Amino acid sequence: MLSFIARRTAAGAVLLFVISFLSYTLLSIPDTDVGRQLLGQGASQDLVDARNAALGLDRPTAVQYADWLAHAVRGDFGTSWFSGENVMRAIANRLPVTISLMVGVTLVTAVLAFGLGVWAGVRRGAVDRFVQVFAVVGYALPAFLVTLVIVLVFAVHLRWFPAIGYVGLTESFTGWLSTVTLPVVSLAVVSVAGVAQQVRGSVIDVMRQDYVRTLRARGLPPWRIILRHVVRNASAPALAVLGMQFVGMLGGAVLVEQIFGLPGIGSMTVNYTTRGDIPVIMALVMVSVTVVIVINLVVDILIGWLNPKARIA
């Protein structure tokens, strides 16, 4: 187990390195005159050059990258070119917003999707048809369209929740809850649909397995067979999908944070990447790729725990 985690962590580090190199190289291609952009058209060329030199932009790309890497491995991602903010601090300020969003969605998804999926797979009939229609709708509609409709109905029309803004968890719990509810619901619609469909499918598969019949022949009550044996065996593929949804949610969070005006990583991505602020973009790419790597590792460990056959010694 430990060696498995160690191997995966090493592979993740290699992946991060390759991605950081590719991103930095690609981002440096446009050769934007950052100094000129910062100082405006009126500034003299000397001033612009001095500014570029201060930012280290007069050096070759390879040197810039090596310098960036040397700092990055120590957790120092430098300062934003355009706002002068410390990148790590800016991200640390915004990460809790995005994390609370994603954890909320994951919890809602896990509970609802497993509940609905197991119910549909076991009972079939009307619940089953509902889950299938819901899955198609959830899969068909882009998350941001769902979000727009939800804003329109619950914030603009019914006025149950604020349309935009964010209140920190530490400031006021109710305030936090009311600003986070709609974003979480918006993202959850899509992921619940996807995961519930997968849970339903695997539950139906597992219910047909020989060992379920044998357990029935042993005289165990149905609920016990379902809760202990069927759910556990059906969970592994569903977890894989949940993991993928979580990765997809990084993209969804960009749109949802923008729509609700949440000061998270997603809205930061929109604001900084479009300006080509390399230190910020690099940090954001590293953070998101790390999240993806960690999620995949956690999912694989959980699947191994659920399914002894997949366990890696």
Place this chain on the structure above:
Amino acid sequence: MSESTPAALPSAPGPVRRAGAARLLLAHPLGLVSAIVLAAVVAGVLLAPVLSPQDPDVSNLRDAFGGPAAGHPLGFDSAGRDILTRLLHGGRNTLGGAVIALAVALALGVPSGLLAGYRGGRFDSAAGWVVNLVMALPAMVVLLASRAILGPTVWVLMVVLGFLVAPVFFRLVRGIVANVRNELYVDAAKVSGLRDRRIVARHVLIVVRAPIIIQVALVSGIAVGLQAGLEFLGIGSGDTPTWGAMLNEAFKNIQRAPLLMLWPGLALGLTNGALVLLAAALRDVLEDRGAAPAVRRRRAPAPEAPRGTDGTPAGAGGRARLLSVRDLAVSYALPGGGEREVVHGVDLDVRAGEIVGLVGESGSGKTQTAFSILGILPEGGRVSRGSITVEGQEIVGMPERRHRALRGDVVAYVPQEPMSNLDPAFTVGSQLVEPMRCKLGISRAEATRRALDLLSLVEIADPRRTFGSYPHEISGGMAQRVLIAGAMSCDPRLLIADEPTTALDVMVQAEVLGLLRRLQRERGLGVLLVTHNLGVVADLCDRVAVMKQGRIVETGTAEQVLHAPGDPYTQRLLGAVLDDVPARGPWRPSNAEVS
């Protein structure tokens, strides 16, 4: 990541002729509706210059937020531009972008997937690594960063999106091809000297075609959604009309004119919905599992009363107390409604301390009869007629809760295939302990002690180690012993063994049969032994019932049936065995108990 693509992996893609597939698709209600919607959208978008009332960029601020007017059926947006015009022209850009992304993804993903799947080896592992790398990239962040590099041209961003989506096709194609590569017909083609290129073209492409078409429909939906999402964020190129940009503009005016969202939202929703439904319909048609309607759950009609010869319920006289089956019929619900009877009036008795063989070829209804006694018929099946008594209690029509109480305690089951009958997620021990705790209400410690005893009872050398093992860590013969131990765990009086040795190799078969014989003797069990192996019958059984096409054709003592068969079917069955296999000598207890 695991290798599963949730929406995509087909179970058995069957090649379907193309013309037939198109016709089938249009006959499929969902397929027809979504095809019509998509055709309408595509036509509207292609004919935008002809259909739209004016140029997309003409704006008249006096008309801003104006409702429908003559020649402008959908009204005006916040800049006083005609909504219908913007919608039609916007569709060109949105759908066009999706087509580009799709084309790039297909061009990259399919050939590399074919190569990796067919050749395997170094290219496969290299491609797999790249794919994992791409899949670790958060698409939205990459697209936004690409905009910083490549400028605000949506078309170029769609090429990037194509790169990001390509792994979907790669994994799909690679998975299928890697499976097909080892199929017999591909081997046959190789042996007959066909060249790789020809094999791929003739045999492999056919198999991946249907899944690719389905996946194209799904991925188009994703591409359209992402394209619109990017435009919605304002990444697009200025004033170019797109559905996403229209939604963005509508969102800015959400308080003032919430209805602006209606048309672009509807266009986007309908297009995507149609694509996903089309994918579902295509899957039904191309993978030929359209007619798989869920069997409707309904209350099983009460079985008809047993048909006694004299009109009274089959007389209690002559019925064995332990197990007695009279006139049992089993029916399965048909997908189109109605039922098909597969067992037609079986009579069977098992007395305490005797082994009765139920013999017949596969499909003769032996297993259905056994499942009826246990009350574990698969979904859609039911006892439609007759009577089954266990220890004098009628179980046909008995409430499930009471019937369940008999299972394990009175009637126990030893299945055919040992490995698939143990839950892979739990240790052997916990699968033995759980039913005992549940049925006998004993403590975990007590159940553990009994489970270890049972494991030594079934002649497992190291009970403690087996107790802690997972099913995949033990052999088939060991697993069958575990299942026998499980069946014996609650001291049943009747054991139903369904082909208990068929899946085992010959040495282990003899051992398991010896074990069954010993347990039966020691505990005075009644055993119903379902088998197609007449050698086993000769070894073990006191009496035999021969079954053919859902009916019992002959019953009698083992000696009688094996030496002087009355029914021509039994004679043929015996003939088939004796012709090519030397008859086995009589069963000798010492033989089996040594091992």
